[in-house]
Amino acid sequence: MPIYAECGGLMYLCRALRDFDGKEFEMVGIVPARSAMHRGNLSLGYAEVETRRETLLARPRQIYRGQSFHWSELEQVEFEPCHLARHGSRATREGYAEKNLLATYIHAHFLGAPELAENLVTRAEAFRKSRVNDD
Secondary structure: OEEEEEEEHHHHHHEEEEEOOOOOEEEEEEEEEEEEEEEOOOOOEEEEEEEEOOOOOOOOOOOOEEEEEEEEEEEEOOOOOOOOEEEEOEEEEOOOOEEEEEEEEEOOOOOOHHHHHHHHHHHHHHHHHHHHOOO
């Protein structure tokens, strides 16, 4: 089933979450990483996203805008990030894409790139139709 997870959804899908006090909690375990909370604002602002490979939302090398606001970062990352996110002059690699899953800190600006939402709906419809045909 297609899953698009932004920010808190990404954190929930990780193996574990470490809170501000250092206590660790088991999470879903789909994303091979741990999210760790940090005091202070690690990311706040707009980003230009370039996809490095196909995702639920975009084709490879597609560029779109989004924003991020989070107090955590991923640790123990065991995957190759699917996005290059440019925050002004600073660039970071982020995002997990595997099959029908996209989990990212970036909140996509769908109005600025409506094809992203269209791609997600197309994938969801294809999944629904495959399930109907299987029954």
